[in-house]
Amino acid sequence: MTSKExxxxxxxxxxxDIPDGATIMFGGFGGAGFPNNLIQxxxxxxxxxxxxxxxxxxxxxxxxxxxxxxxxxxxxxxxxPGPGAKYFQEQFDAGxxxxxxxxxxxxxxxxxxxxxxxxxxFSPVGVGTEIGRGKEERMIRGKRYILEQALGADYAFIRAxxxxxxxxxxxxxxxxxxxxxxxxxxxxxxxxxEEVVATGKLDPETIVTxxxxxxxIVQAEGKRYA
Amino acid sequence: xxxxxxxxxxxxxxxxxxxxxGAYVNLGWGIPNLIAAYVPSQVTVYFHSENGxxxxxxxxxxxxxxxxxxxxMKVPVTLLPGGSYFSQDDAHVMTRGGHLDICILGGLxxxxxxxxxxxxxxxxxxxxxxxxxxxxxxxAQKLLVTMEHTAKDGSPKIVKTCSYPxxxxxxxxxxxxxxxxxxxxxxxxVLREVAPGFTPEEVxxxxxxxxRYSTKxxxxxxxxx
Numbered sequence: 138m139t140s141k142e143x144x145x146x147x148x149x150x151x152x153x154d155i156p157d158g159a160t161i162m163f164g165g166f167g168g169a170g171f172p173n174n175l176i177q178x179x180x181x182x183x184x185x186x187x188x189x190x191x192x193x194x195x196x197x198x199x200x201x202x203x204x205x206x207x208x209x210x211x212x213x214x215x216x217x218p219g220p221g222a223k224y225f226q227e228q229f230d231a232g233x234x235x236x237x238x239x240x241x242x243x244x245x246x247x248x249x250x251x252x253x254x255x256x257x258x259f260s261p262v263g264v265g266t267e268i269g270r271g272k273e274e275r276m277i278r279g280k281r282y283i284l285e286q287a288l289g290a291d292y293a294f295i296r297a298x299x300x301x302x303x304x305x306x307x308x309x310x311x312x313x314x315x316x317x318x319x320x321x322x323x324x325x326x327x328x329x330x331e332e333v334v335a336t337g338k339l340d341p342e343t344i345v346t347x348x349x350x351x352x353x354i355v356q357a358e359g360k361r362y363a
Numbered sequence: 364x365x366x367x368x369x370x371x372x373x374x375x376x377x378x379x380x381x382x383x384x385g386a387y388v389n390l391g392w393g394i395p396n397l398i399a400a401y402v403p404s405q406v407t408v409y410f411h412s413e414n415g416x417x418x419x420x421x422x423x424x425x426x427x428x429x430x431x432x433x434x435x436m437k438v439p440v441t442l443l444p445g446g447s448y449f450s451q452d453d454a455h456v457m458t459r460g461g462h463l464d465i466c467i468l469g470g471l472x473x474x475x476x477x478x479x480x481x482x483x484x485x486x487x488x489x490x491x492x493x494x495x496x497x498x499x500x501x502x503a504q505k506l507l508v509t510m511e512h513t514a515k516d517g518s519p520k521i522v523k524t525c526s527y528p529x530x531x532x533x534x535x536x537x538x539x540x541x542x543x544x545x546x547x548x549x550x551x552x553v554l555r556e557v558a559p560g561f562t563p564e565e566v567x568x569x570x571x572x573x574x575r576y577s578t579k580x581x582x583x584x585x586x587x588x
Contacts, residue, residue, distance in 0.1 A: 166414040166451065167437040168430060192451075193492075217492035229490045236490055241413060242455025242498030249452050261501045262459060265478075265532035268497065310448055312431040314414045317450045345450070361430050363437065 143304050144333055144354045148178035151327050151355040155179060155292065160188035160212075162248070162319040163201060164295040170312035171200045172296040174329045174357035179294075180207055188212035190248075190290055192241065192315060194225035199362020201225070210234065214288070216241035240268060245318055247288035252321025252350075260285045293323035296359065297346065300330040301337070304351030305344045313345065320350040327353040368512070368541035369558050369583070376401040377583050378467055378509050378539045382408050386464035387457075389413065389499055391481075392436060393469030394509040403586065409445075411463055413454045413495040418446025435495070458495060459502040466503035468496060470510040470538070472525040475572035477535040477547040479508060480527035493530075500531035512540035512569050519571040521545065521552070542566050544583055551575055556583040 145151040152175060155161070161179075165171030180203045187210045194215055195202030204210050205224035214237045218225055228234045239247070240262045250258055259282035263269045273284040295316040298309035306328060308316060320326045333356050369377070375397035382388060382402060389411045390398055399421070402408055410419040412434045419434060420441035428439035442448075457463055472480040479500055483491040500506055514520055521538060537555075538545045543566045544556040554576035557566050563576045 167433040167435065169414070169433050170431070215492075217494040218490045219492060220489070226489050230488065238491065238493055240493050240497035241451070241495040242459050245450075245452035245455050246459075260459075262497045262531075264501075266497070266529040268493075308448075310429065310431040310442075311412070311414050311416050311433055313448060314451045318452045363430075 143352060144302055148174045148329070148355055148357055149181060151175065151353050152178040152182050155182060155184045157184050158186045159184060159292060160190065160290040162290045162293040162323055163189060163191040164293070164314060164316035164319050165200060166192050166314040167311070168196070168361055168363050169310070170296045170308070170314045170316055171362075172294040172329050173200060173360040173362065174355075175294040175327060176201060176203060180204055180209070183209070185209050186211050188214075188290075190214045190244075190288065192216050192244070194218040194222035196221040196362050197223055213237070214239055214244070216244050243285055244288070245315065247285055248318045248322040251287035251289040252318070255287055257284050257286050259283065288322065290319075290323045291325065293319035293326040295319055295326060295328045297328050297330045299332050299334060299339065300328060300351070300354045301334050301339050301348075302354070303336045304328070304348035304354055305339050306330070306346035306351060307339060307343055308345055317346045320346045325352045326350055327355070329355050329357045331359055332356065366560050370541070372397060373585060374509050374539055374541055376585055377544065378507060379403065380584055380586065381507055381537065381539070382406055382465060384408075387411055387417070387462065389458065389463050389466040389503070391466070391468035391496065391499070395467040395469055396436065398467060398509075401586065411454070411457060412440075413451065413458060413499070415449045415451055415454045416440070416442065416446065417449070417457070418443045420446070455495065455498050458498045461502050461504060463499075463503055465505045465507065466499045467507040467509060468499065470508040470520065472520050472522050472527050473508050473510075473535050473538050473547075474522055474525045475547070475552050476533055478525050478532045479506075479530045479535050480525040481508075481530045483528045485527055496530050500534040503534070505536050506534050507537045507539060508535050509539045512542040512566075519569055522571045542569060545574065554580055556581050558583050
């Protein structure tokens with residue numbers, strides 16, 4: 138795999154083979170670090186019955202809102218779908234979308250566990266709340282914990298600032314957010330970046346996501362929706 | 364005519380006095396978001412944002428916004444010298460792992476045992492959203508809740524048992540409202556301060572569980588300005 142060309146010429150080429158029914162992680166938080174070009178490419182591509190793992194569910198037609206508007210998503214795992222996620226909320230209220238709400242840090246940790254080969258872990262978050270309902274509980278050193286399952290996906294769609302041609306990634310400010318974790322937890326990670334540079338041009342000390350976690354790279358100017 | 368309670372800004376002003384010098388702090392939505400403006404000048408604290416910022420500074424000035432540098436409410440902010448960026452999982456290593464000295468969240472209900480409900484009103488439309496509140500509540504070294512003392516319909520928000528969906532159990536240390544400062548202790552709720560113009564007995568009438576207090580309860584401290 139190491140010698141494989143990872144740089145794709147276009148967004149549409151990078152998402153062309155996503156099948157119906159795929160589960161996809163989407164990075165981004167607070168308008169920053171969303172792979173909006175890949176999302177729009179997936180809207181053009183038209184895959185349906187998708188499962189989505191994301192902190193939130195879009196803002197109007199921006200971010201994931203477009204895929205909800207197109208009714209391409211049927212299952213969601215999220216921490217904060219968001220009041221601005223108009224199309225998601227309409228379809229959720231109509232009973233058309235299956236939703237699992239997850240505490241935000243546990244969403245991170247479940248993905249991190251998957252990427253690290255840990256199948257499940259005990260957590261203090263959600264003990265005694267509806268999040269803990271139905272989950273195995275155990276006392277460890279005198280405190281209550283619940284068992285949380287690792288969370289993986291078929292694809293991760295992420296946004297970074299710069300990639301080299303091998304797929305090493307650096308991010309910009311708070312646009313990093315969920316992107317590096319998701320890169321580790323999907324069978325295939327597709328990244329859109331502001332700039333692709335020659336291999337060796339990134340300072341190894343600053344690389345946040347090493348190339349082993351990245352499968353496809355495509356250059357696209359960042360788009361933002363508030 | 365009911366007596367005037369503290370404003371939301373005054374609740375924030377009082378809460379800011381609970382911040383120890385040098386603390387790493389996370390502020391939640393609502394009244395907590397107002398607190399940064401009232402940090403006393405002799406106190407330095409470092410703000411954490413769960414999307415991956417430590418050492419977050421004030422809001423960016425108009426024209427100087429960088430939309431890759433936003434807080435948890437999507438507002439463009441700044442980074443202070445010594446600040447850092449990291450991923451969301453590391454941000455929650457800080458929350459859940461007990462690394463934050465003090466966190467201040469809004470509340471819908473707090474029970475006398477320190478249970479917090481703050482993410483969903485029963486029967487509300489839409490999916491609701493947990494965000495980082497559960498991780499923060501569980502992990503904070505000290506958890507303060509700032510909120511109005513009673514709901515819009517006048518019912519107490521400090522209750523024997525929360526009827527709203529819980530955020531975390533046994534997590535709240537101190538409640539600061541428009542009527543009082545109350546500490547959650549193993550012996551029950553202790554009334555530490557009352558709002559100017561109110562008596563402990565009056566505060567008790569707006570509070571479901573029994574409050575413990577001494578004969579002389581001081582007035583809530585507000586800053587000299």
